[in-house]
Amino acid sequence: GQQVMQIPQYQHVQEGEDFTTYCNSSTTLSNIQWYKQRPGGHPVFLIQLVKSGEVKKQKRLTFQFGEAKKNSSLHITATQTTDVGTYFCAGPRKTSGSRLTFGEGTQLTVNP
């Protein structure tokens, strides 16, 4: 079945360093979504990418969707302690667009 994999599983950085997490799908995706979950919180939708090669920015966060629409990345420039949390990517299932397949997430910790 469809699989979505994320690396790394954990990332520890010093405040001010950059951070990148990568997402790879076993199948072509119609779109890719990114969610953030703060410790003890619930996943919160960040952004959706639809077009091949699309790049979107939200302040210090840059999201990319690969040309083949099978991979994506989230890059954070100059991390801050407020960036702490787990970042998930997710893509709609081919057989049922109403369902999402989530990656296992990348847990980011930022040392002040």
Place this chain on the structure above:
Amino acid sequence: DAGITQSPRHKVTETGTPVTLRCHQTENHRYMYWYRQDPGHGLRLIHYSYGVKDTDKGEVSDGYSVSRSKTEDFLLTLESATSSQTSVYFCAIRATGTSFSEMAKETQYFGPGTRLLVL
């Protein structure tokens, strides 16, 4: 947060007892989902609903049942709780996009979660 509430927020129960978790939404969303979240497994879909009385299984549905008798409520029942069902349970709805943004409909918004401990 798309008007989603979950109850209870925390529950401790004993093995073998039935448990029902409630998800309530106020914005008339058609699709609702139940996920469980465990360390190392991310978010796994238990069941979902695509309308009143219309439900389907997810990838980890064994030991769980659901019901949706009205649009706003989606109930998850653990028929006979086991320690392996200790987890954090999240309810979610699928966003309703505008007619100009079909893809936005596939994004999801989550409730605050229920922490369940089965002893």
